[in-house]
Amino acid sequence: MHRSDPIRISRRFTGPDGMANGGYVAGLVAEAVEGAAKIRLHAPTPLETELHLEVEDGVVRLMDGETLLVEGEALGKPLDLDPVPHPPDADEIDVASGNFPDAASHMAPNCFVCGVARDPDDALCIFAGDSPARDAAVAAWTPHEDLAGPDGHVRARYIWAALDCPSYFGLGKTDRFALLAGFAARIERPVAPGEKLTVTGWPLDQDGRKLHAGSIIHDEDGHVVAAARALWIDAGAVDYPFNV
Incomplete structure (x- = not known):
């Protein structure tokens, strides 16, 4: 298992007050997956707190000590969004x-x-x-x-x-x-x-x-x-x- 250097999410990236924005955190984890990814958010991610990424067998986990916050892995299938909407003017x-x-x-x-x-x-x-x-x-x-x-x-x-x-x-x-x-x-x-x-x-x-x-x-x-x-x-x- 690989464990990252400490990660601290700035208050700049807040979502609802008191927690990090879910999309930002999902993307942070997805960057370690590389390519299309699926992310599960298990608990709100705290701001200005020392966190770590753990990578094992293709699964990336964002941890607050022993608490699992977010985990991600390769998507491995289509997104199933059909029909895709046209862009707005x-x-x-x-x-x-x-x-x-x-x-x-x-x-x-x-x-x-x-x-x-x-x-x-x-x-x-x-x-x-x-x-x-x-x-x-x-x-x-x-x-x-x-x-x-x-x-x-x-x-x-x-x-x-x-x-x-x-x-x-x-x-x-x-x-x-x-x-x-x-x-x-x-x-x-x-x-x-x-x-x-x-x-x-x-x-x-x-x-x-x-x-x-x-x-x-x-x-x-x-x-x-x-x-x-x-x-x-x-x-x-x-x-x-x-x-x-």
């Missing part, structure tokens, strides 16, 4: 942005991905609002330069993060608190900072408290950049203002 995104929750009704206003209280220079600020044309949530996203890794491309962890929250908003259940429990994603090609992208999230199916959703990133030419399938667990109705 500028008019659809413009109307959808007006449907996005404001600070008073947002489940996680400080979220690194979708928080309306965040500075766009320090967060992704992907505000996937309800589409006026279909059962989906859509948004625009242009990755910043500081999201690039040593190879000049946007790190996988940020692409996974960008696929996360739009899948929740695509469920159309913003009055319900839900936690990401499972996430599988495939990145089709490297992404350069400054690219103009769109993100779409949509519902797939529901089994009791288990809510399944898809999300996809398209480039300006309408080509698929990355896609994901998410499992959310419905934890109940939200009373605002919401605090974890």
Whole structure:
């Protein structure tokens, strides 16, 4: 078994207050898997805490001491997202942005991905609002330069993060608190900072408290950049203002 050097997730990458963003953490683990991966989130990942990655027999685990937080492995099968939605146009995104929750009704206003209280220079600020044309949530996203890794491309962890929250908003259940429990994603090609992208999230199916959703990133030419399938667990109705 290989054990990594200590990992400490900055408060910059918060999701709901008090825990790391699930998509970011899933992407962090997926980078150690390499390629398309499936991730299981067993417990909220704490911020500013010494964590470790353990790799054994193709399985990557994020550990807080002896506590298993997240584990991932190669996907090994298709994402099963057919039919894949078409990319939104500028008019659809413009109307959808007006449907996005404001600070008073947002489940996680400080979220690194979708928080309306965040500075766009320090967060992704992907505000996937309800589409006026279909059962989906859509948004625009242009990755910043500081999201690039040593190879000049946007790190996988940020692409996974960008696929996360739009899948929740695509469920159309913003009055319900839900936690990401499972996430599988495939990145089709490297992404350069400054690219103009769109993100779409949509519902797939529901089994009791288990809510399944898809999300996809398209480039300006309408080509698929990355896609994901998410499992959310419905934890109940939200009373605002919401605090974890």
